[in-house]
Amino acid sequence: MSGDILVAAPAPAAEPPRSGPTVGDRIRFVLRGIGQTLITLGLVVLLFAVYEVWITNIFAHREQVKVYNALHKEWLNGYDPLSLPSTGPHAIPPGTGIAVLYMPRLGDDYHFAIVQGSAVPDQSQLEKGPAHYADTQLPGQVGNFGVAGHRVGKGEPFLNIDKLRVGDAVIVETKTMWWIYEVLGSPPGADPQDNTTPIPSKCTDANGNVTSANLKVPGREIVDPGDGSVLLPVPNNPGCVPTKDALMTMTTCHPKFTASQRMIIHARLVGQVKNNKHWIETGKFPPVIMQLYKAVQG
Amino acid sequence: MYVWIWRHLPGPLTVKLLQVLLLIAAVSLLLLFVVFPWIEPHLPISQVTVPEK
Numbered sequence: 001m002s003g004d005i006l007v008a009a010p011a012p013a014a015e016p017p018r019s020g021p022t023v024g025d026r027i028r029f030v031l032r033g034i035g036q037t038l039i040t041l042g043l044v045v046l047l048f049a050v051y052e053v054w055i056t057n058i059f060a061h062r063e064q065v066k067v068y069n070a071l072h073k074e075w076l077n078g079y080d081p082l083s084l085p086s087t088g089p090h091a092i093p094p095g096t097g098i099a100v101l102y103m104p105r106l107g108d109d110y111h112f113a114i115v116q117g118s119a120v121p122d123q124s125q126l127e128k129g130p131a132h133y134a135d136t137q138l139p140g141q142v143g144n145f146g147v148a149g150h151r152v153g154k155g156e157p158f159l160n161i162d163k164l165r166v167g168d169a170v171i172v173e174t175k176t177m178w179w180i181y182e183v184l185g186s187p188p189g190a191d192p193q194d195n196t197t198p199i200p201s202k203c204t205d206a207n208g209n210v211t212s213a214n215l216k217v218p219g220r221e222i223v224d225p226g227d228g229s230v231l232l233p234v235p236n237n238p239g240c241v242p243t244k245d246a247l248m249t250m251t252t253c254h255p256k257f258t259a260s261q262r263m264i265i266h267a268r269l270v271g272q273v274k275n276n277k278h279w280i281e282t283g284k285f286p287p288v289i290m291q292l293y294k295a296v297q298g
Numbered sequence: 299m300y301v302w303i304w305r306h307l308p309g310p311l312t313v314k315l316l317q318v319l320l321l322i323a324a325v326s327l328l329l330l331f332v333v334f335p336w337i338e339p340h341l342p343i344s345q346v347t348v349p350e351k
Contacts, residue, residue, distance in 0.1 A: 036299055047326060051334045052343075120347050123339055135350055148347045158346070228349040252346045259345040 052153045052257075056127075060155030063128040068113040071097030075280050080175035081116070082138055091134070092116040095125050098132060099139050101147070101157070102171040102289075104296040105164055112157045114147060114172070121148045130157045130250070136231055137246070139172040140179045140269065143233040144247045151252040151263070158252035161265055166190040166219050169292040170248060170267045177275055178289055181248045181267035185219035192219025197268065199247070203240040215240060217247070221264045222254055230264045245269065 021029070074081060074097075082099070084092045092098060097113040104110075115121075117131030125131040126148060132138075136146035149158035164170070167188030170181040185195030198214035205211070215237045223230055231249055234240040246269035254263035273288045285293070303321075307314045338344070 032301075033299070044329065047329055048334055051330050052338075055330055055334075119350055123344070126346065133347075133350060150344060150346055152344075154344065223348070225345065226349060230348060231350060251348050253344070257343070259342050262346070262348055264348075 054153075056153040057155055060127050060129075060150075060153075064113060064155050067095075067097040067115055067128050068100070068111075071100070071113050072280070075175045076277070082174055082176075094118050094134065095128060097129075098174070100173040101130060102173065103161075103164065103168070104171070104293045105168045106160050108293065112149075112155070117148065126150055127154050129155060133231055136249075137233070139174050139248075140177060140246055140272065142242055142244060142246050144231060144235065144249050145172070146231040146249045146251070148251045151254070152256050158250060158263075159256075161250060161252055162220075162263060164192065164220070164265060166192045166195055168296070170250075170265075171289060171292065172248070173275060175275060175280070178273040178286060179246075179269060180271040180273070180289075180292065181246075182270045183219045183265060183267045184217055192265070194218045194221060199234055199245050199268070200243045201234045201237065201240045202243055203237065205239065212243070213240070217266050219266060221266075223262050223264055225259060225262055227262070230262075230266075235264075235266055 071081070081092050081096060084090060094116050096116055098116050099114045101112045101114050102110060112129045115125050115128045115131050117125045117134055119133065119135045121131030121133060127150075130147045130149035133146035133148065137143035139145050149161075150156050151158050151161070164183050165188070166183055166185035168183045170183065172179040172181065183192050184197040185192040186197060196216035196218045199217050201213055201215045203211050203213055203215075215234050217235050221230070229236050229238060230251065232238060232240070233247075234242055235247065235249060248267045248269070250265040250267075252263050253259050254261045271288070273286045275286075279286055304314070304318075307317050309317075
């Protein structure tokens, strides 16, 4: 026993002096940790960008195809979702297709099924496609047909909506009709930014007096995220309704990748063509619609 | 952290590299398909609507 103690006792003295990690070691350890954390965060953010512009499109495209096919099937079976009221207990179910949107300026293959949204469309509806603000008018109706859509990712239906020029066609196909809207402003082909067209309107003031006025509505405007007046029957003019015009308003985020503002496109109904089973079955455009595509390409 | 993981991976260099690739793939997939879809609705980046008036 005592021998053990004697042998063990000098052992600590025999080891080389070790005082644990030095101050320098500790600083290096912390700095390396911070560096690695920052690099990792950077890579995660980069991966998030990939997710936003790429992965979300894959999911959204799948949803959009489902909605589009379901709508087409309903049309072929002779059922029109727009025969239901827009609001109320028996309303069009939110998230289901109601119409198909075409914009010749954005290419031959550009088409999106528009889904019925809530009063303000939510993310699950917008992921399926451009969504109708439920309380605004339906396609072709006098007033304002409001549609919201994603700009970057989530199918990005409104990615290139800033490319639209004054007079460009925005076509909304329903079971019964092809509604042809044109971006407001003048002359055709000009930049629609704050470029207005007078809309004949009737306005009612607080005292109930009705006045007629030609109210100017721009083809394109950039507004604050909280500015809901762009969806009014006569955009930006509370208390007014158009005397005869059916308008359409599209909202998306601006600038791209952010939500600090909204880009708004206003268009006006200029024509309509009856839709029928032939066009729905073949997927071809009626001649009048074909002309609109040729006008942009020519 | 990365050094610690590298030290604790078993096997020779090529096997270690293979495991690293697998780990990166697993973490990426977890982020892309679970974490990002979950946090994204809470971020103020993809709002395209205006409130109704």
